[in-house]
Structure formats: structure tokens, C-alpha cells
Amino acid sequence: MKRTLRAHLPFLAVLAAPCGGAFAQSSVTVFGVIDATLSGYSSRSDARSPTLAALALRPDRVGVSRTELRNSGYNGSRIGFRGTEDLGGGLAAGFWLEAPVTNDDGQQGIASFARRATVSLSGAFGEVRIGRDYTTTFWNDSAFDPFGVNGVGTTLIYTANIFEPSGAAGGFGANANYTRIGNSISYFLPPTLGGVYGQFQYAFHERDKFSPGGTTPPGLAANGAVNPGAVASVRAGSYVAGRLGYASGPLDVAISAASFVTGDSYYAGTTDRVRNLNAGASYDFGLVKLFAEYSRSTSVRSHEDFTPLAARRADVEVQGYSLGLSAPIGPGLIRAGYSAVKYDLGTAPGLAQPRAHKIALGYVHNLSKRTALYATVAQVNNRNGAALVVNGPAFINNANYQPRSSRGYDFGIRHAF
Numbered sequence: 001m002k003r004t005l006r007a008h009l010p011f012l013a014v015l016a017a018p019c020g021g022a023f024a025q026s027s028v029t030v031f032g033v034i035d036a037t038l039s040g041y042s043s044r045s046d047a048r049s050p051t052l053a054a055l056a057l058r059p060d061r062v063g064v065s066r067t068e069l070r071n072s073g074y075n076g077s078r079i080g081f082r083g084t085e086d087l088g089g090g091l092a093a094g095f096w097l098e099a100p101v102t103n104d105d106g107q108q109g110i111a112s113f114a115r116r117a118t119v120s121l122s123g124a125f126g127e128v129r130i131g132r133d134y135t136t137t138f139w140n141d142s143a144f145d146p147f148g149v150n151g152v153g154t155t156l157i158y159t160a161n162i163f164e165p166s167g168a169a170g171g172f173g174a175n176a177n178y179t180r181i182g183n184s185i186s187y188f189l190p191p192t193l194g195g196v197y198g199q200f201q202y203a204f205h206e207r208d209k210f211s212p213g214g215t216t217p218p219g220l221a222a223n224g225a226v227n228p229g230a231v232a233s234v235r236a237g238s239y240v241a242g243r244l245g246y247a248s249g250p251l252d253v254a255i256s257a258a259s260f261v262t263g264d265s266y267y268a269g270t271t272d273r274v275r276n277l278n279a280g281a282s283y284d285f286g287l288v289k290l291f292a293e294y295s296r297s298t299s300v301r302s303h304e305d306f307t308p309l310a311a312r313r314a315d316v317e318v319q320g321y322s323l324g325l326s327a328p329i330g331p332g333l334i335r336a337g338y339s340a341v342k343y344d345l346g347t348a349p350g351l352a353q354p355r356a357h358k359i360a361l362g363y364v365h366n367l368s369k370r371t372a373l374y375a376t377v378a379q380v381n382n383r384n385g386a387a388l389v390v391n392g393p394a395f396i397n398n399a400n401y402q403p404r405s406s407r408g409y410d411f412g413i414r415h416a417f
């Protein structure tokens with residue numbers, strides 16, 4: 001159960017007295033989730049040329065598997081503290097500090113509030129929230145996925161956006177902030193607009209800006225050439241996004257768009273961005289709740305000069321959609337989902353582009369309002385060089401073998417407090 005502390009502390013009243021204001025009522029809630037799951041994963045890669053594999057006495061398919069005890073198969077394990085203070089006149093101040101917990105090995109806890117760390121002011125005008133928070137596009141991924149982007153059942157839309165197809169670090173297009181963004185300011189519409197809801201979000205890059213621009217490290221030599229060394233970024237980290245939706249009764253529908261600067265070079269006159277657009281909907285018929293989402297993410301490089309089109313880096317895009325359902329059965333809940341994604345790597349016309357599709361099925365058995373047992377199974381099939389997995393180890397992917405399928409399961413217990 002959530003522990004709520006309400007206090008009219010004498011020393012706080014003394015601090016408030018010089019301001020001439022009455023002591024406002026406040027509350028602090030301690031909350032969390034501990035989720036433990038036994039998970040298994042296996043991935044299979046097929047020979048790029050079965051004939052050559054046979055001639056070389058190599059197997060026509062290879063695989064890698066793993067079994068582990070992990071966390072967050074149904075809900076993300078966490079511990080948090082949130083509080084509000086009634087300021088009077090319809091105003092309220094609040095805070096939210098939430099830390100990830102790796103309860104499987106105990107190595108991560110309240111060392112950082114990486115899940116969320118915000119302070120806010122709310123009233124009839126809506127809410128202004130400052131700090132580290134979820135991104136607008138992630139809200140759609142989470143709200144319109146019957147698996148809530150947790151465990152092996154997570155849609156390929158989310159998986160593709162946190163995976164870089166080139167194998168480099170970070171998410172798609174080197175966007176490591178697809179799920180959450182720090183240094184942000186958000187404005188939320190008030191909940192009194194007849195079902196309309198929305199959010200605008202901006203995050204500061206917090207980079208140094210040099211004037212004149214030629215002093216940007218590593219600077220220019222006497223002959224005007226750029227000195228050796230990495231060019232300092234002056235815009236990477238900037239983020240702007242928005243979300244607008246409508247919820248009434250069984251219906252919920254929303255659209256979101258975002259743009260994140262992943263890199264820039266003053267001397268080359270380039271700026272790299274990842275642009276996200278997604279839209280989703282759900283409808284609860286009572287016997288079954290249906291979910292659907294469409295998503296498109298594009299990694300683009302813009303040029304400030306007149307660089308010929310042939311010399312520019314091609315845009316890379318991933319599009320996807322998902323369909324899902326959840327159906328209550330007694331004290332339990334059946335969950336199912338299908339999702340598919342397709343890449344456009346900007347290669348020559350006619351070349352087959354990577355694609356993948358996924359099917360997932362799960363069951364949740366509620367032992368109480370706070371404790372549940374769950375089981376989920378899923379499989380991803382890849383084509384034309386796609387390398388998406390349900391979770392766990394990456395594929396064997398080299399000159400001889402290409403990714404094909406990934407399977408996985410979660411069997412676990414979730415307890416909320």
C-alpha cells in the first residue's frame with residue numbers, strides 16, 4: 001500500500017510565519033513496484049548462402065540463448081516519493097522523485113532518480129512541470145500497447161526506436177532520449193476541457209555557444225583550416241515536442257510529434273535530428289479493450305550551405321504499426337499484440353529494405369489489487385537484415401549469417417506498494 005505522510009510540522013509553521021501566510025496542508029507518498037521474472041531468450045541466424053555453408057561444412061543456422069532472473073517483466077521496478085502542497089486559491093505545488101530498482105541483483109536503487117525527477121505548479125491554468133520526465137511520444141507507446149512497453153511483449157514500435165540499426169550506441173538515429181528527457185519544461189492542459197488533454201515539452205541542450213563561431217573548439221588555424229580534434233557540439237540535446245489527445249468514456253485517442261537534436265558540427269554546417277511522429281487509439285468494449293498505434297521516426301541531417309544533394313547523407317526512416325487487445329477473464333487479464341516495422345535506409349531504389357514483425361501473448365492473474373502473477377511469450381521474425389530481438393542477447397550477424405528470428409518468455413510476480 002502507498003504510505004502517505006501528512007504533517008503540520010511546527011518548525012515549518014515557524015518558517016512560514018515571517019512570510020505572513022498560513023501554513024498550507026501538504027502530503028508525501030512513498031510508492032513503488034517490485035517485479036521479478038524468470039526470462040528466457042533465444043535468437044536464430046540463418047546462413048546467407050546455404051549452398052556455400054554446406055560446401056564450407058558450416059551449419060546452415062546458428063543461435064544464441066540465455067536464461068536469467070531479471071526485473072520489470074510486467075511493470076517497471078521502482079521506488080518513489082511524491083508530494084503536493086495546497087497553496088490556496090486553487091494553486092498546488094508538487095514534486096515527484098522516482099528511482100529504478102534492479103531487485104534481481106540489488107545493484108540499483110535510490111542512487112539516482114533516473115525514472116523521473118520533477119517539481120511542478122498546477123492550477124486552473126493547467127500544470128507546469130520542470131525536470132526529468134517521460135517524452136510525449138513515449139506516452140503514446142505506453143498508453144496504446146497492451147503490454148505497457150514492459151517485458152518480451154513490448155511492441156516493435158518501441159523496440160525499433162531504442163535500437164540503432166547500424167549497431168552504434170544509443171537509440172534510433174543515436175537518440176538516447178526516446179523514453180525520457182532531462183532538463184525539460186512541460187506544460188499540461190487543465191483536465192477541464194471536456195476530455196481534451198495535451199502537453200508541450202521543451203528541453204535545453206545546455207551547451208556552450210561560442211562567439212564568433214570560428215572560436216568553436218578546436219578552432220581555426222592561421223590559414224583558416226580547422227584545427228585537429230573533435231568539433232564541440234553547440235546544439236545537441238535540444239528537444240521540442242507536443243501531444244494532443246481526447247479521452248471520453250471508453251475512447252482514448254492521441255497524436256504526438258517530437259524533434260531531438262542528436263549532433264551538430266559548426267564547421268560542416270550540419271545538424272542531425274531525429275523526428276518522431278506517432279498516433280494511437282484505444283477503445284474499451286468491456287469484454288475486450290482494443291489498441292492501435294502508428295509510428296514514424298526519421299533520422300535527418302540538415303545543411304546550412306548548398307551542399308549538392310548527391311553529397312548529402314541520406315535520411316533513414318523506420319515506420320511501424322501495432323494492434324493489440326486485453327480481455328478480463330475472472331481475476332485475470334489476457335493480453336495479445338501484433339506489431340510490424342519497416343526501415344528505409346536511403347539505399348538505391350529496388351534494394352529490399354529491412355523489416356520485422358512480432359506476435360505476443362500473455363496472461364496476468366491478479367492475486368490482489370497489488371500482487372499479480374504473469375506469463376508472456378513472444379516471437380520476432382526479421383527479414384532483409386533487420387536485427388530486432390524480444391530482449392536478451394543480440395544475433396550472430398556477420399558475413400556468413402544474418403538475423404532471422406528471436407523468441408522469449410517472462411514468468412514473474414509483481415507487487416506494488
